[in-house]
Amino acid sequence: MSKTFYVTTPIYYVNDAPHIGHAYTTIAADVLARWHRQRGESVWFLTGTDEHGQKVLRSAQAGGSSPQEWADRLVAEAWQPTWRDLDISNDDFIRTTEERHTRRVQTFLQRLYDKGEIYEGVYEGPYCVACEEFKLPGELIEGEGRDAGQRLCPVHRRPVEQVSETNYFFRLSKYADQLLEHYAAHPEAVEPESARNEVVQFIRQGLQDLSISRSSFDWGVKVPWDDRQVVYVWFDALLNYITAVGYDASEPELREKFESTWPADVHLIGKDILRFHAVIWPAMLMAAGLPLPRKVFAHGWLLVSGEKMSKTRLTGIAPAQLTGYFGSDAFRYYILRAFPFGQDGSFSWEEMTARYTAELANGLGNLASRLTAMTERYRGGVIPSPGEPTEAEQRLGELAARVTTNADAAMEKLDFYGALAAIWELVVALNGYLTEQQPWQVAKRDDAASQQRLDAILYAAAEGLRVLAILLHPFMPRTCTTLWASVGGPEALGPLAAQPLAEAARWGRLPVGARVVKGEPLFPRLPDESPATGA
RNA sequence: GGCGGAGUAGCUCAGCCUGGUAGAGCAAGCGGCUCAUAAUCGCUGUGUCACGGGUUCAAAUCCCGUCUCCGCUACCA
Numbered sequence A: 001m002s003k004t005f006y007v008t009t010p011i012y013y014v015n016d017a018p019h020i021g022h023a024y025t026t027i028a029a030d031v032l033a034r035w036h037r038q039r040g041e042s043v044w045f046l047t048g049t050d051e052h053g054q055k056v057l058r059s060a061q062a063g064g065s066s067p068q069e070w071a072d073r074l075v076a077e078a079w080q081p082t083w084r085d086l087d088i089s090n091d092d093f094i095r096t097t098e099e100r101h102t103r104r105v106q107t108f109l110q111r112l113y114d115k116g117e118i119y120e121g122v123y124e125g126p127y128c129v130a131c132e133e134f135k136l137p138g139e140l141i142e143g144e145g146r147d148a149g150q151r152l153c154p155v156h157r158r159p160v161e162q163v164s165e166t167n168y169f170f171r172l173s174k175y176a177d178q179l180l181e182h183y184a185a186h187p188e189a190v191e192p193e194s195a196r197n198e199v200v201q202f203i204r205q206g207l208q209d210l211s212i213s214r215s216s217f218d219w220g221v222k223v224p225w226d227d228r229q230v231v232y233v234w235f236d237a238l239l240n241y242i243t244a245v246g247y248d249a250s251e252p253e254l255r256e257k258f259e260s261t262w263p264a265d266v267h268l269i270g271k272d273i274l275r276f277h278a279v280i281w282p283a284m285l286m287a288a289g290l291p292l293p294r295k296v297f298a299h300g301w302l303l304v305s306g307e308k309m310s311k312t313r314l315t316g317i318a319p320a321q322l323t324g325y326f327g328s329d330a331f332r333y334y335i336l337r338a339f340p341f342g343q344d345g346s347f348s349w350e351e352m353t354a355r356y357t358a359e360l361a362n363g364l365g366n367l368a369s370r371l372t373a374m375t376e377r378y379r380g381g382v383i384p385s386p387g388e389p390t391e392a393e394q395r396l397g398e399l400a401a402r403v404t405t406n407a408d409a410a411m412e413k414l415d416f417y418g419a420l421a422a423i424w425e426l427v428v429a430l431n432g433y434l435t436e437q438q439p440w441q442v443a444k445r446d447d448a449a450s451q452q453r454l455d456a457i458l459y460a461a462a463e464g465l466r467v468l469a470i471l472l473h474p475f476m477p478r479t480c481t482t483l484w485a486s487v488g489g490p491e492a493l494g495p496l497a498a499q500p501l502a503e504a505a506r507w508g509r510l511p512v513g514a515r516v517v518k519g520e521p522l523f524p525r526l527p528d529e530s531p532a533t534g535a
Numbered sequence B: 001g002g003c004g005g006a007g008u009a010g011c012u013c014a015g016c017c018u019g020g021u022a023g024a025g026c027a028a029g030c031g032g033c034u035c036a037u038a039a040u041c042g043c044u045g046u047g048u049c050a051c052g053g054g055u056u057c058a059a060a061u062c063c064c065g066u067c068u069c070c071g072c073u074a075c076c077a
Helices: A020-038 A054-062 A067-085 A099-114 A172-185 A193-204 A233-238 A252-261 A271-288 A319-326 A328-337 A349-379 A391-412 A416-437 A448-472 A477-486 A489-493
Strands: A005-013 A043-050 A092-095 A118-128 A161-170 A226-231 A266-270 A296-299 A302-304 A345-347
Touching: A005 A020, A020 A043, A020 A067, A020 A266, A020 A296, A020 A302, A020 A319, A020 A328, A043 A067, A043 A233, A054 A067, A067 A092, A067 A319, A092 A099, A099 A118, A099 A233, A099 A271, A161 A226, A161 A271, A172 A193, A172 A271, A193 A271, A226 A233, A233 A271, A266 A271, A271 A296, A319 A328, A319 A349, A328 A349, A328 A416, A328 A477, A349 A416, A349 A448, A349 A477, A391 A416, A391 A448, A416 A448, A448 A477, A448 A489, A477 A489
Parallel strands: A005 A043, A005 A266, A043 A092, A266 A296, A302 A345
Antiparallel strands: A118 A161
């Protein structure tokens, strides 16, 4: 059985509703999954929600509901609708409160405990009595005046106490050398390079064992041998990548699923959760004797006005604010086209508007309108014979092939930006081709040679659009389905999703006689005034 | 404080490793075209390459220093 291409997003914390940062990761994962499906590979694309932990408990209490009700509502009313709106094609959606997950988390934990990878110890740290919780050393603030020399809780502005609690610890420290060896042998396992350097540097400093249970609250997976404690939420959350695909399943189909799916080919994450994925997670897998993920890719952040998005600064943008105005496909296109994937990108409404108009409406959309209008007008909406290709048509065919190869190579590197740049060469070339060949002039001449020439031009342009529909389908599924239909693809060649990338650029696949229809513009012109928004 | 990244055209950025007339896209201006969503195609300009030194025949590119911005510096997710 061949290995399934397995791509994941983080499971998102249901403390809050999704913003465009979550959408960025998820859209990238979706495009990657669709690209590999279009290659003809078996693909498994997983996303989901992380629902345990103190913050969810607190949010639920503040909202006057139980944590389970809180999570249920956010998942049903915020997260899943957002992914539906964005045409996210995940194959599964794991929630950490599902029994299939919690049961397997317990099994995993018990195995590590039995192997001596987990021991009972004492966690000591700064604790705020008012918050009733442990604080991170880094979030404390220096006291002034009366509290000079002391460190204060950032919420209550009062000194923290050193408090200790009995917890269970995972022997993370013993895996430092193995992790370093692994990354030396597999540099591709953490990308981009800057992220890998940070991880390696961090591990070199030495690792401490990790406290993986909590006893101060109970919203979590119970530690199987000690029900006074619940599992630390990250330890619980990371395991979703294996529990969702059948780790420790007894059913034969699920065992087979796990064997053919794990290890993950790509864990896509934001760079803020790099350490959990590139240090703790692989160490957990080493301890359990399971294979490590092939790649963790930490992408940059979408910044708004140069700052990380934040609710408190009112810079958090809900995806619906953008999709409602630009459409889901335009949003998917923009965030992958505007910024190299590994780097931070500065989101701006103005830039998105400019790209929408220049690249989608005037570029791709208008190109489709030109071809379909002329085919309807001059040939009654029927794809004519390709006739004798001249050098211009040959160049188009060669470009289509080269662009396909380049885009595929870029996608192999998770370079969505480069892939779109490559594909856009074909959009630009086709607009130039039509302008140079002037089919509207050729159409005015009645002689047979001119009419055959017109056929050839229209055919070549239609071929170009056929290739574009296939190459862009993973990025803009909705629009490309429309485009595919408008060049007669469905009847002539079958469903768009079934068009293999390897065949996409083979020139001349569109059969003579396919029905071309000029429909509504692919990307309608934006209204003059944009909706009021903080962006 | 330590480690790492960045500072190049109005905007977003490439170039820097492997020194040798400073580039792309967008925006702007001019021209062509009229099939198309007032769309498209061609042409044009623009720069103390953060600052100060140094190496060199020659530095955006190498070296030293300074300034500014950002990230990482472990158990919130």
